[in-house]
Amino acid sequence: MSFIASRINRIKPSPSSMAGQRARELRASGRDIVGLTSGEPDFDTPPNVCEAVVRAMAASKTKYTDVGGTPELKAAICEKFRRDNDLDFGSGEIIVGTGGKQIIFNALMCTVENGDEVIVPTPYWVSYPDIVLLADGRPVLVPCAPENGFKLRAEDLERAITPKTRWLVLNAPNNPSGATYSHAELKALAEVLLRHPHVWIMTDDIYEHILYDGRQFATIAQVEPALKERTLTINGVSKAYAMTGWRIGYGAAPAVLVKAMVKLQSQSTSNASSISQAAALEALCGPQDFIAERTAIFQQRRDIVVGELNRIPGIHCHLPEGAFYAFPSCAGVLGKTTPEGKVLASDEDFVLYLLEAQNLAVLQGDAYGVSPFFRISFATSVPRLQEGLRRLSQACGALR
Numbered sequence: 001m002s003f004i005a006s007r008i009n010r011i012k013p014s015p016s017s018m019a020g021q022r023a024r025e026l027r028a029s030g031r032d033i034v035g036l037t038s039g040e041p042d043f044d045t046p047p048n049v050c051e052a053v054v055r056a057m058a059a060s061k062t063k064y065t066d067v068g069g070t071p072e073l074k075a076a077i078c079e080k081f082r083r084d085n086d087l088d089f090g091s092g093e094i095i096v097g098t099g100g101k102q103i104i105f106n107a108l109m110c111t112v113e114n115g116d117e118v119i120v121p122t123p124y125w126v127s128y129p130d131i132v133l134l135a136d137g138r139p140v141l142v143p144c145a146p147e148n149g150f151k152l153r154a155e156d157l158e159r160a161i162t163p164k165t166r167w168l169v170l171n172a173p174n175n176p177s178g179a180t181y182s183h184a185e186l187k188a189l190a191e192v193l194l195r196h197p198h199v200w201i202m203t204d205d206i207y208e209h210i211l212y213d214g215r216q217f218a219t220i221a222q223v224e225p226a227l228k229e230r231t232l233t234i235n236g237v238s239k240a241y242a243m244t245g246w247r248i249g250y251g252a253a254p255a256v257l258v259k260a261m262v263k264l265q266s267q268s269t270s271n272a273s274s275i276s277q278a279a280a281l282e283a284l285c286g287p288q289d290f291i292a293e294r295t296a297i298f299q300q301r302r303d304i305v306v307g308e309l310n311r312i313p314g315i316h317c318h319l320p321e322g323a324f325y326a327f328p329s330c331a332g333v334l335g336k337t338t339p340e341g342k343v344l345a346s347d348e349d350f351v352l353y354l355l356e357a358q359n360l361a362v363l364q365g366d367a368y369g370v371s372p373f374f375r376i377s378f379a380t381s382v383p384r385l386q387e388g389l390r391r392l393s394q395a396c397g398a399l400r
C-alpha cells in the first residue's frame, strides 16, 4: 500500500508550473529555449509598491496578522469592489489569502462534499478540476465551442445543472482562451442561475483589468445583484500589478462562507505574508494608470502574435478579448510527419515536437481540457515572441 494518500493520486501536478520548471532545466543544461508558457507579466512590480514594503518593514509590519487579512487591506479591497465593480461588501465578507489559488482551494474545501458536482466550463484554468477532486467533488466539464467564442451558453449551463451541483466556476477574461462575457451574456447565465437557488457561483476575475479593444469588464454579482448572496468573487494582485511572487489574492462572499474559509486557513497557512499584504494595500490604493498602459502593450503583442499565427499553414487562432494568452488550434498539423518520422497524433505530440525540434516551449490544450489546441503566453518581449513564432513556423514548415 502506498504511503501517499489517494487524494494526491487523484490529481496531477500543475502543467503550467511543470512546463516552466522543464524550460528552466533545459536552459540550465545549455539549450536556447524560447519559453512561451509563463502565466505572469514580464513587467516589474510598480516601484511605489516596493517602496511601501520597505516602509512596512521599517515599521515592523513583520508579525502575524489577522488570519483573513489586515483591517487596512480588507478596507482597501472593499473600496476596490465599490470603485471598480459597483459592489458593496463589509469587512466580514472579505478574505485575503496566499494567492487567488488559495481562495479557490479554501472555498471548495469548505463547501464540497463527497460526490458533489462543480461545473467547470472548458477550456479551464488548469487548477479548477484538480482542486475539486482534492475536495472529493466531481468536476462536470462543459465544453464551450470555439464557434461560440469559447463561452458558456445559457442552454449548456441549464443542461449541466443537477440536484448535486454546488458551484459554477466562471473565469473571464479566461485563461487560456481570452474569452470575456458582456453584460448581456452574463445576464443570460444569471437567468438560468436564478432558477436554481442551490447553485453557488465562483467567479475568478483575476484578469479583470487585462481587457482589449475598449471592452468593459462585468462580473456576475454586479450584473445580477440577486445572485450576490451566493457568489464568491475572486481577484488578486498577481496579474494586473505584476505581483505573482508576492502571493496575494482575495475573495468576497457572504459572511457564512468567508468565516468557514478563514477557519480553514487558520489551520493551514494562517495569514498571507504581512509584508505582501502591505504591498497589496499600496497596489490597490496607489496609482492605477500604469495598468492601462501595460494592457495597451499586451494588446500590441496580441495583434502581432495572432496575426503571425494565422499566417502559419495548419494553425488557426481566434482573437483573445482579454488576458495574455493566445489559444490556437493545431488541428491542421495533426496526422503530419516530423523530419524524424514521427506522426503527430495529438496537441501533446505537437508541443513535444516544438520543444525537441525548435527549443520552443508552449503548453498543450489538453492541459486546459480542450484539444487539439495549444497555449502561447504573450507576457514576454516582442523580440522573444517573434523568435518563438519564427521557430513555430519553421517547425510547421518541416512537417510532411
Ligand SMILES: Cc1ncc(COP(=O)(O)O)c(C=O)c1O
Pocket (backbone or CB within 6 Å): 039, 098, 099, 100, 101, 102, 125, 171, 174, 175, 204, 206, 236, 237, 238, 244, 247, 248, 249
Ligand atoms: C485564471 C487564474 N486564476 C487564478 C490564478 C492564480 O493566481 P494567484 O497567483 O493569485 O494564485 C491564475 C494564475 O495563473 C489564473 O490564471
